[in-house]
Amino acid sequence: DTGVSQDPRHKITKRGQNVTFRCDPISEHNRLYWYRQTLGQGPEFLTYFQNEAQLEKSRLLSDRFSAERPKGSFSTLEIQRTEQGDSAMYLCASSLGAAVQETQYFGPGTRLLVL
């Protein structure tokens, strides 16, 4: 247990529905990252926050995806109008420090299945 928690751990939804995932980082960590991982692949960067500011978004992140970190603590990732291709593990990670290369601590992930 790294201290990063994610909820829910599993989500099954029907195509076209909206889903929201939550990440609670280690409390003093100022940086929070979202990744997507499919079977047999490495984590794929989606977006990252420094405190409450969203500083980077992947070009892979379509307009159906939105992320927030309203008070610089927990974060939510919402996927609207889900598609079968959104089925994946969604990982959250947090780190402390001013440099992006600081160690990232990953949560257990939310596994999404879109039927």
Added chain:
Amino acid sequence: GQSLEQPSEVTAVEGAIVQINCTYQTSGFYGLSWYQQHDGGAPTFLSYNALDGLEETGRFSSFLSRSDSYGYLLLQELQMKDSASYFCAGCYGQNFVFGPGTRLSVLP
């Protein structure tokens, strides 16, 4: 774009030494991290190299050569519990780009 390459699978026996290589693209590159991920688990940090040379942490060592755009993870005295996927991750600007992962199988 930014991409990293690593072998898909490596097999070794308990007690042996294994090296997992990683090549990366240099544009915007800051440094190279290594993560371990067991099946069903989350990635866990192993090491980070910003400068050329060898970083040693217990049984694990990591090496970086910027001139060759190349790094490796060295695992010594392999144990069964080391069976996992190992990812190199390049630090580019404000984000990390992960390689596809190397699945290590440790045999008795």
